[in-house]
Structure formats: structure tokens, C-alpha cells
Amino acid sequence: MVFWFPLITWALAVGVAVLMSWRGPHPFSLAVLVDQLLRYILVFPVGLMGLWAFMGHVFFPAQAAASIGWAPSPFQLEVGMANLGIGIAGLIGAFLGSPGYRAAVGIVALGFLGGAGIGHAIQIEETGNLAAGNAGPIFYTDFLTPLAVLGLLLIQRVLGPVPQR
Template sequence: MIFLIFWLIGIITTIMNPTIRTVQAISTNLLFYQLVITLTLTGVQGFLGHVFKSDMVAEYIGWEKGSPFQKELGYAELGYGIAGVLCIWMGREFWLAVIVIISPLFIGAAIVHLKEMMKNKNFKTGNSTILLPDLIIPLSLISLYFISVF
């Protein structure tokens, strides 16, 4: 559930800026903070867990321990965490590229976790509760990007 906390931090940061008044400005600001705060924190947290505490994370999710794929996922998460920080200095085209890169990762992960629940009856906390952020984060980024553009 830490992912949802990161997502909410991005929203709260926007709400704390009372000078933004138009829908486009609000959505652009929300998008910025979701990219910079939510993706950065999510990426770093995912990296630390999947790389340095792989077996503990595997047990929490209900998956087999010792898979090197967790470390690969961890490094991918570090990559999008770094991309989140770079959104501070990069323009909207970069923001869109980051959204395009992370959305299939998050939505694909949600599908994998859902299949794991249906096929293997894996309802462990780490497998089931991650569905919400795996869907909310990319869908909110996509929505905010389109609202901010039009």
C-alpha cells in the first residue's frame, strides 16, 4: 500500500498550491508531481525491495524465492525512478515518453497479479493489494496528460 501513499503525496503537493486555477493548469501540475514524486518514490522503493530484499518480497507476494527476474524488475524500477526525477528538468515530450514506458509495465504487472489470483488462488497481500496502484498510477498519468494537453 506504500504505492498509494506515494500517489497521494503527489496529489496533496498539487492541492497545496493555491495559485493554480484552470483545469489545464491543475492537471499539468498534478501530472508533474505524480511523475516527479510518485514515480520516483515508487521506483526507488521497488528497486530496493526487488534487488536487496528479493526473497522477502517474493514471500510477501507469494512467489517462488530466488528468481533473478526480481532483480531485473528492480533495475527497471530504478530506471523509471530516475526518469521521474528527470521530469523536473525535461519537457512535456519527455513526460509523455515516461508515461508510455511505465504504463505497460504497471498495467502488465496488474494483469500478471490478477492471473496469479485467478489461476493459483494467490491472494497474499503483496499480490492482491498491488492491483490498485498498478492500475491507478498509469491510468491517472494518461488521463492527466490528455487533460493537460487539451
């Protein structure tokens, strides 16, 4: 599941964003698609991935560590709690957050997930650790997810406000 869950959350984010954009006001606009994509990236890759990682590191630490190719560690509780905060913040930002709130979620996610991605890269280089939780899709989504949030916020700022539904 460690291999598939990041891919599933991204597929859901893109699929639901396209569906909600298609169901939205017509004529279709790029601003609506960007808004929906941002919203559902916050729901699925940020929100649900954060909650999923929280549960894995806090409630199933041995399995979570094994999936990354590591031994269990007391630090997993801290990692899990950080994931919990990011996950909840992503869900709040999806439906209640202002652009500034969403940017803050993106920055925190970039610091934490981007830092984790750098750690995974170091492990791959130094130890050859190609475990699914270290070198699989999670490695790429650790960078893609926060950069997508921040990039879409920038595009949203350039495009201007979303037409009211």
C-alpha cells in the same frame, strides 16, 4: 509496508499537487491543477514507488518475493533494475521533462506496470494469490499510475499551456 506504500505515494501526490496549486498564481485554473497533479504523480507514485520497488527487489529479494506470494527469483534483479529506470525517469520528468518525455515515461510505465498488473490478475485468478504485494493496492496502482500520467497529459494538451508563475 507493501500494502501502505502505494496508498501513501498517491496521497502525497494529490496532497502536494493541491497545496502547490493553491500556492500558485491566482485566479486558480484547472490547467495549474492538472500540471501540478501530473508533476507530483511523476514524483511520488512513479518516481519514489519505482525507487522503492528497486530497493526491495534488489536488496531485499526474499522479503519482496514473499510480499507478492512468490518464491525469490533471479528475475528480481531485472525487475528491480526496470523499476530503477522508471523511478529515475519519473523524477526527471517531474521537473525537467517536456510533454513528449513525460508521455514516454507514461508509456514505459504502462508497459511495465500494466503488464505487472495483468500478471497479478492472472495469479489471483489461477492460484488465488491474495498476498498484499499481489492483490493489495499495488494491483490497482499498477494500472492507475500510468493511465493517470497519460490521461493528465491528454487533458493538459486540451487545456493548453499553463499560465506562467
